[in-house]
Amino acid sequence: MICNGLSQIRGMDAIHMSSLQEQQLDAFYKGLKGVMLNKAQKAMPWYDAAWLHQFIVAQKLIKQFQPSKLNDFIHAFDRLRTDPNFEVKHVKDTLKLDVLNKVKEIISLIPREDHKSHEVESFGRLIVHDQPYFTELQRAMVPFVSELAGEEVEASYNFLSLYSGFGVCEPHIDAPSAKWTLDICVDQSDEWPISFSQIIPWPDGPTYSGDDWQRQIKTSEELKFKSHTLKPNEAILFSGSSQWHYRDAMPTALEQGFCHLLFFHFIPVGTSEISNPANWAEIFDIPELSGLGDSEINVIAKHES
């Protein structure tokens, strides 16, 4: 009832709305989205699920405030979904030898202060985002990846992942801004398997719940996981936004273990705007979606946890 009442206020001529009312309305919308996002976070707790949380909340808001736009909104994302027949591609001799050596040299020269350490505890890795040479290399690989993916792609973000012997990667699904990932093994102490499920529809609720939800995913027969191993200069192309993927703890002794991977992410050509929730209010002309992708709302959602 409250929502419907506010929806009617939203439709009023701005002249008739005092600035206090506007502020109250904005605060209400922010609070509402924060609570809804919090619910979605609890239902889908895995790493990189923030995009799906926003997508689910957006659909609920549209259903509530502008239901006639719901169908168009959902189908606008069709190109970011993945063909169920896609299969992971394994690439050998990915980079020319001189390029591989240059990549190794750059890794050895990256200053310590450029290593981001926020995933040391959860993944056992340091990361470096969008290093200029790697970004150039990623762009040069667009035609190759387009052919492997079966569609024209453009480069999205990239990062270097410097796994230590504490490396582990719990099961998760990526955001569609990483619809395609070319995961290049630069160097490693040992072969370290990565497992992929078959292509699945984007989850929209708590399919796997309870304290052991990761185990439920890994042991699910219906997900049909397959394990792959990479040697240095081999790569794998997968669709991380539509495939569960994980790596168990690195098998090597902790002090000696390492695995240096380059993650190049790609999206279908022309989908960068729509892949960002912060753009949805404007793209779809739905003011109620404004603030999605906004850190302030995500902070509200986290505080609700």
Ligand SMILES: [Fe+2]
């Ligand atoms: Fe991932």
